[in-house]
Amino acid sequence: MNELDTIYKAHLALKEKKISSFELTSEHLKVAKENKNNSFVSVLEDAALEESKIKDEEISKTGAKSFLHGIPYNLKDLFITKNIRTTAGSKILYNYIPPYDGATSLNLKKSGAVLVGKVGCDEFGMGSSNENTIFGPVQHPLNKDFLPGGSSGGSAVSVLEGASLFSIGTDTGGSVRLPANFCGLVGFKPTYGRVSRFGQIAYGSSLDQAAPFAKTPLDIAMIMDHLSTNDELDSTQAPIGNMNSAKKILENKENSLNMTVGYDPSMIDACREDVKENLQASIKDLKSKGVKFKEITLPHLKYSIAVYYVIATSEASSNLARFDGIHYGLSVRESADLEETYKASRSIGFGDEVKRRVLLGTFCLSSGYADEYYKTACKVRRLIYNDFQNAFKECDYIYSPVCATTAFEKNKISTPLEMYMNDLYTIPVNLAGLPSIALPYGKSSMNQMPTGFQLIANSFKDEELLLDSHKIFEVLK
């Protein structure tokens, strides 16, 4: 069973009738139900087993229709799923059962994959540690005193512990790449507009993207080929059709790493000693395999966190205005005053970090401060975007740390601002709308936790990035 630890291996075994989807799903459900690390919010045992039997029939009749056919997976509880409770990790949506499927859920239904459950996350995706949730923090499977990172912590842990072969999280400022990095997995944030956001509970609309977790870049490609379907219900999706990256990777015969990778040495120097050691080793390793490295500068990236916390919170304050205690979700009606119902429902329904971000965003957009904060941040965002565009004139990809540290221990970070700093290296990518993949490389000499790096490509180079990441992943193995 354990040797079928990737989508591709499981797919081949299903095709060769060495295992059934029912058996594969049952094994993963067992781990999900045990829920040792608190990664699952809902386990859909009966529905998943039923589905897996249907997939087995389909596969025996007509063969596997896709790489995901019969493969067990889960979704971050931020994706709308028809008739399946969707909480966003929030008290305000604790009992919310959506009447429709979002694009992510629908695309994966069509792929033939089997949904085993919904997994935990920071409330509305707001957090870097997976501690801001009514369901309690998700534990790191490698060490129970450590956190897996957030906000898509449940997704990362569910794949690492063997409760699913893949998971879809959301990446607004690094919420997929950070936990992937902390858990030694592969996490991929697509170009902004490459996947539909329809039915993904919104946090920062100009930053959010659905983003997969898996164990290899090839598995990520197999997932992305299904997520990249055109969706006329999202006007911010580029209507350029599905990617076909898995086939390209499997048919590729050219394995040389003929590419130029830009990097800013000061970003690596700023990392903690154990992380720095491994980053430098990975560069040396890649150079020895033929990758050309070139020094670049990205002078405005140091403003990324400031820009992000103005823009993301402004967008959040607007997006979360929909929670009113009237249409759906928690309603606290203690007075005859409608205004009081709004206030009481939101105050009791939202957690501390969500309130903090809604308040900060409201402030940044409020009359008198909008020019000073929101507009200035939007302008600096362009300078960050321009830095990347200038860099891509000299290189194919940009190499960067994912985080200056490894996974951290519980209750180690005390102030909001200190927590926000974890996303220093992931946030610029979301601000510029670029695709980026977090790849694992080595373990820390300090605490034995996983380390890794990210490779960033220019917009809509998602397929090229996945193909080259696959080659890199294979030679670094």
Added chain:
Amino acid sequence: MSFEINKELVNHIAALARLNINETEILEYENNFKSIVKYIDQLKEIDVKDVEAFTNPLVENIHFYEENISKTRKERDDVVHKSLEVKDVIRNAPDSKNNEFKLQAVIENS
């Protein structure tokens, strides 16, 4: 800073955001805000006089992919699609009557 973050400002923002916050929270948010706003004030050191605001990456990146799609792409056709069933939507309503959302009186009886 051209203004002061104090209790009154936090209360004003909370009212705009339709949130009730108690005395302890006001103090906590006031302190959080002071350090966060001090941090984001670094943006003011950058000269952005001639820089245009960047609002959505797709708008900026359109030249990367537009050759792949029809240049004559229009808005989608104005065709009526089937909507969700009212009873399915209302199922999540905290209070409803005759398939409509029920809320407190907005206009008082005269």
